[in-house]
Amino acid sequence: MPVLTYRQALNEALREEMNRDESVFCLGEEIGRFGGSYRVTEGLLDEFGPERILATPISELGIIGLATGAAMTGLRPVAEIMTINFIMVGMDQLVNNAAKIPYMFGGEAQVPIVVRTPSGAGHQLTAQHSQVLEVWFAYVPGMYVVAPSTPADAKGLLKTCIRDNNPILFVENVLLYNDKGEVPDGEHIVPLGKAAIRREGDDVTIVSYSRMVNVALQAADALADDGISAEVIDLRSLRPLDMDTVLASVRKTNHAMIVHEGWRKYGAGAEIAAQIQELAFDYLDHPVQRVTGAEVPLPYAQSLEAAALPQLEFVVDGARTMVGKR
Amino acid sequence: MPVLTYRQALNEALREEMNRDESVFCLGEEIGRFGGSYRVTEGLLDEFGPERILATPISELGIIGLATGAAMTGLRPVAEIMTINFIMVGMDQLVNNAAKIPYMFGGEAQVPIVVRTPSGAGHQLTAQHSQVLEVWFAYVPGMYVVAPSTPADAKGLLKTCIRDNNPILFVENVLLYNDKGEVPDGEHIVPLGKAAIRREGDDVTIVSYSRMVNVALQAADALADDGISAEVIDLRSLRPLDMDTVLASVRKTNHAMIVHEGWRKYGAGAEIAAQIQELAFDYLDHPVQRVTGAEVPLPYAQSLEAAALPQLEFVVDGARTMVGKR
Amino acid sequence: MVKEAERTFLQPQTMSNEPTEFYESDEELLRMFAMMVLIRRFEDKTYEMYTRARIGGYCHMNHGEEATIVGSIFPLRDHDWIVSFYREHGHILARGAEPRRVMAELFGRQDGVSHGRGGSMHLFDANRRFMGGYGIVAGHMPLALGVGYSTKYRKQDEITLCLTGDGGMANGASHEALNMIGLYHLPVVTLIVNNLYGMGTTVEESAANPNLWERGEMYGHHGVRVDGMDVMAVKRTMEDAMRRASDGQPTLIEAMTYRYRGHSVADAARYRTAEEVQSWRDQDPIERFYRQLLDAGRITEEQRAQIEAQVDAQVDEAVEFAEQSPQPDPSGLLDFLYVDPPPNV
Amino acid sequence: MVKEAERTFLQPQTMSNEPTEFYESDEELLRMFAMMVLIRRFEDKTYEMYTRARIGGYCHMNHGEEATIVGSIFPLRDHDWIVSFYREHGHILARGAEPRRVMAELFGRQDGVSHGRGGSMHLFDANRRFMGGYGIVAGHMPLALGVGYSTKYRKQDEITLCLTGDGGMANGASHEALNMIGLYHLPVVTLIVNNLYGMGTTVEESAANPNLWERGEMYGHHGVRVDGMDVMAVKRTMEDAMRRASDGQPTLIEAMTYRYRGHSVADAARYRTAEEVQSWRDQDPIERFYRQLLDAGRITEEQRAQIEAQVDAQVDEAVEFAEQSPQPDPSGLLDFLYVDPPPNV
Numbered sequence A, B: 001m002p003v004l005t006y007r008q009a010l011n012e013a014l015r016e017e018m019n020r021d022e023s024v025f026c027l028g029e030e031i032g033r034f035g036g037s038y039r040v041t042e043g044l045l046d047e048f049g050p051e052r053i054l055a056t057p058i059s060e061l062g063i064i065g066l067a068t069g070a071a072m073t074g075l076r077p078v079a080e081i082m083t084i085n086f087i088m089v090g091m092d093q094l095v096n097n098a099a100k101i102p103y104m105f106g107g108e109a110q111v112p113i114v115v116r117t118p119s120g121a122g123h124q125l126t127a128q129h130s131q132v133l134e135v136w137f138a139y140v141p142g143m144y145v146v147a148p149s150t151p152a153d154a155k156g157l158l159k160t161c162i163r164d165n166n167p168i169l170f171v172e173n174v175l176l177y178n179d180k181g182e183v184p185d186g187e188h189i190v191p192l193g194k195a196a197i198r199r200e201g202d203d204v205t206i207v208s209y210s211r212m213v214n215v216a217l218q219a220a221d222a223l224a225d226d227g228i229s230a231e232v233i234d235l236r237s238l239r240p241l242d243m244d245t246v247l248a249s250v251r252k253t254n255h256a257m258i259v260h261e262g263w264r265k266y267g268a269g270a271e272i273a274a275q276i277q278e279l280a281f282d283y284l285d286h287p288v289q290r291v292t293g294a295e296v297p298l299p300y301a302q303s304l305e306a307a308a309l310p311q312l313e314f315v316v317d318g319a320r321t322m323v324g325k326r
Numbered sequence C, D: 001m002v003k004e005a006e007r008t009f010l011q012p013q014t015m016s017n018e019p020t021e022f023y024e025s026d027e028e029l030l031r032m033f034a035m036m037v038l039i040r041r042f043e044d045k046t047y048e049m050y051t052r053a054r055i056g057g058y059c060h061m062n063h064g065e066e067a068t069i070v071g072s073i074f075p076l077r078d079h080d081w082i083v084s085f086y087r088e089h090g091h092i093l094a095r096g097a098e099p100r101r102v103m104a105e106l107f108g109r110q111d112g113v114s115h116g117r118g119g120s121m122h123l124f125d126a127n128r129r130f131m132g133g134y135g136i137v138a139g140h141m142p143l144a145l146g147v148g149y150s151t152k153y154r155k156q157d158e159i160t161l162c163l164t165g166d167g168g169m170a171n172g173a174s175h176e177a178l179n180m181i182g183l184y185h186l187p188v189v190t191l192i193v194n195n196l197y198g199m200g201t202t203v204e205e206s207a208a209n210p211n212l213w214e215r216g217e218m219y220g221h222h223g224v225r226v227d228g229m230d231v232m233a234v235k236r237t238m239e240d241a242m243r244r245a246s247d248g249q250p251t252l253i254e255a256m257t258y259r260y261r262g263h264s265v266a267d268a269a270r271y272r273t274a275e276e277v278q279s280w281r282d283q284d285p286i287e288r289f290y291r292q293l294l295d296a297g298r299i300t301e302e303q304r305a306q307i308e309a310q311v312d313a314q315v316d317e318a319v320e321f322a323e324q325s326p327q328p329d330p331s332g333l334l335d336f337l338y339v340d341p342p343p344n345v
């Protein structure tokens, strides 16, 4: 199988879907001549021209609104919001329009849009450029929130999302773009709402998504050295949320830990913890634990930024304590 | 003690604080001649004039940005966003500016603003006008999110918030404005971050905030008839979140239920449930339960709207089942 | 800052009153007249039904704005699009939706145009390319941009009419949408229904420069102001705009009008004087059109009476239909939330 | 749509080159010149330090924009305010902040102007009323509105200078802020540093009407375009604007300039030609000001050399200071999050 970066996998998905279906087009800031701020759309302008690779002004309401309106007429727009930090100035269009239109017009309209955007911190981008905000959208009925962690999923899920008929926030991650992995050629589709078990194990379930899956896998390696067998689940999407897979695992391991980059309080992990205890209470030998980013706007200094991000050692130590092998 | 409506209590708090401190002023759409969309600012224009009761254009970024910028120069603005549904078009100023400025400038600036806004559904206001979105802001470090349920708290907490030096989202509720209650005259201050036990009980802890506290209290009445003694906790604020009071209660009752109007998944209740199981796991006789609004954009038809809102009977039945007296 | 000369332009009496030339057939003119009457009577009935608790929620009516509505919507062709806002009862009627299905929606019934989910602010009619009414001020304008872009993308000859309010022009969404419409040369006509108020706020209190049509220039649109109490003036302006739109030149029309009633049924409109309201009622668009038609020998008193009788019957029938239509069954609460969702949503 | 005549205005060679009249003292002129040199050299050093991994994150530099900065900031009085954006190293230097504390911030050190929390995009100096650099495009403009409103509220004679980019003018935040500034007649001067690009997007690709200064009229501002490569032209324009601001008349200045380097250190700027860059470098604001001063007998070659030597020493010292300053201790991670929080936050 070809090895691609996460970035290339996304690019391939876009190219294939645009070739397959003329109604698919991309829009967003700097996605044309510039190739995309994270170069995900590189080369597409030459191939598809400026109407299908529409580079827009710095108008996030305009971008998401354009996509939504066009989708209502039958097109399938893929909008890029340069980073999730800028989604706030455009989110009214996503939450008040795209997510509500199908329902509030009684099924008379559909909004098949994908809004792609990278989330996450790293590289000292500071308070206004390092946020993890997808949980806000996962809260909204009518939306899907999808967040691949591997190049293969990046391609397979993006293709699925483009073909889906619902409004979708597709969350990438600034630190995953250069990750490499095997990616099936051509038609490769990953269904929505199905979590992936990235590593099987018996002693503790580590639930994660996006970049933190890598941290969870590293932790599982470290735990294995201690004789602790960790099962790592990659949620792949926050909505739909595949609790079946999570619960089956927890019923087996009796220990659950959630790892994500976003802030702790009212973060995505809260919902997963709440559901695990609701639905697998009698299987739990220990409270569900959460390892998350520190609750601060991300600071610039390297010393502080490092301290604010979820640490591998927290995951490892937490799991050890939980299963009583500390 | 005088009996006031929730609306009058807010009005009194604004009047008193504006009289006490010249740096306090109000701004927002229709808060002047119109008296406020929910008439909270009625009469204040005559008393304080148009510079201190500033009626603005329909510019939510402008409103919150004006407040934030003015606060940085030492004023204490109280902004009204007509309803929380409109906050999306302005929230970039609140989350990316107000909540981050103190931290990202290393303590060199302060942003003492209060953004008042009503949340919640009722009266068939439909999908774009019936949302409960405060959990988004509770997620954001740097913000406080306060939500009084009684007229006395409406006054006491608003006064506290106006004097506080942090950016605060002050969440009112469209169906509470006409509620009546005793409100202390003059100086009445309710501290931030202290939940209120609205009713004591031994068998089950019902945790709620804002309008749903009333539903919880009704449920407690109904449960009392069955011999179930419910303790009702009003959080008063989602951030700071007074888990100490909640946990003390749960350690006593061994049963916890959370009731709120917002959507279930990734709603405020998830965090509270997650923390209860984290911190009082061994005291729980039953998983923490949540009673919430249905996960739909609010529909217009009375039949559907009623079905979408949290029902008294769900609280009562849920509590009965939990304590095993069904 | 408002200059004096401009401020007086906001008074109806200064508007053009030249004799109107008609190229329309009698039938077309009478259809226009009948529609204006229908909108008026429909709204009267809406008000009545609201007070009788058949209608709930927010309810914004079109009394006084009939000329802006009929003048801008009648020139549209079947394949043209409309994107509107919450004050849209008349808009969807003028587009040809059945009054009874509109009334059923206001009643929150299953046969409503949005199957009872939308209510007064969220009317929709896919067949007539009426792309809905929206409740976030100016939030629908980026959607019109999207519909217009779709037309260009699909290389069709379609025009999008975006109706919007004066107050909404202060919102950032209007700015982003209008700029992008101009930038991409989209076939979009934006008509500002300038009824001089956004709730209780006057245009002068909301726009540093209240000549809203002048913004056209900054957005690459042709900008024009029109007497919104004169249906033929609006129609001619719209026809011109449609011609330009087909050439990729969008137009921003500011139609000066007035809402006779409060912002919504609940608003007593204490922020304006009875004299001001009366000065606009004196320019009533229906009476004015009737005079124009009468002067031109295009209508008779009998025809008017007949039209009014027909409209009344239609509105009564709409109410009957709405009363009869069932409320949506609560079991359908989750319908329409997602298209083909996976099992675990 | 861009008309040809306007498009050519965007070329530097068409800008005014009239001999400059100075009323400033020699000392003042040399201070201005020295500041322009400082900004240039400071940015050279910033670039070097970035490549040596002393500086991280996003880093946007001011090469080429020195005249817009010094021309607009020097006329301000101590009690005036500045609100800026992420491309603000030069802005805070021109306002008088110590270069070493600015460099320490870029290094992420405790002695930085934001104590290492802000970095390149978020410089702050309360004492100099420099209200910060912000990273959300146009998101700082509503803050300038607020600072201006505060001045009016407190009945002070203060002016707020809001520096902003051309690309940001497409964002709704600019619209809401400028409209409200005009509506309330606030003493705010908004200066668009029009460097012809927002990242790789030209003004013509971002604004339906790229004559950004023309928007002044729609926002109730005086609108004016100025040659942003001529520091004296910018200064005179700013002085006029300050006079108007004191009378409650805001001004929107569009200063035409160019950024020599990419959008940020990481951007190789492949979207523009070497010739285009050169044509602007030929108009270099520092060289131009030097010529003007030389022609007027206000500077000598020796003075220039001396200034440059002083500036170099200052910049070297800034780096040394920054290197020496400690990284913030991780134990301070939660500092500054809340003011006097209750115990359970």
Ligand SMILES: Cc1ncc(C[n+]2csc(CCOP(=O)(O)OP(=O)(O)O)c2C)c(N)n1
Binding pocket: B029, B058, B060, B082, B086, B089, C060, C087, C135, C136, C137, C164, C165, C166, C167, C168, C169, C171, C193, C195, C197, C198, C199, C263
């Ligand atoms: C973003 C937003 N802010 C505030 C409101 C509340 N609101 C509803 S209608 C309205 C006035 C709009 O006035 P205008 O645009 O002139 O339209 P009109 O109602 O006069 O037809 C306001 C402030 C809203 N719906 N959306």
Ligand SMILES: Cc1ncc(C[n+]2csc(CCOP(=O)(O)OP(=O)(O)O)c2C)c(N)n1
Binding pocket: A029, A058, A060, A082, A086, A089, D060, D087, D135, D136, D137, D164, D165, D166, D167, D168, D169, D171, D193, D195, D197, D198, D199, D263
């Ligand atoms: C709302 C928002 N959208 C996108 C971005 C990403 N971004 C950062 S700078 C920039 C270009 C801004 O250009 P301009 O306003 O001309 O300022 P310049 O960088 O040229 O000085 C963009 C798109 C952002 N920071 N904020």
Ligand SMILES: [Mg+2]
Binding pocket: C165, C166, C167, C193, C194, C195, C196, C197, C198, C199
């Ligand atoms: Mg209006």
Ligand SMILES: [Mg+2]
Binding pocket: D165, D166, D167, D193, D194, D195, D196, D197, D198, D199
């Ligand atoms: Mg620029």
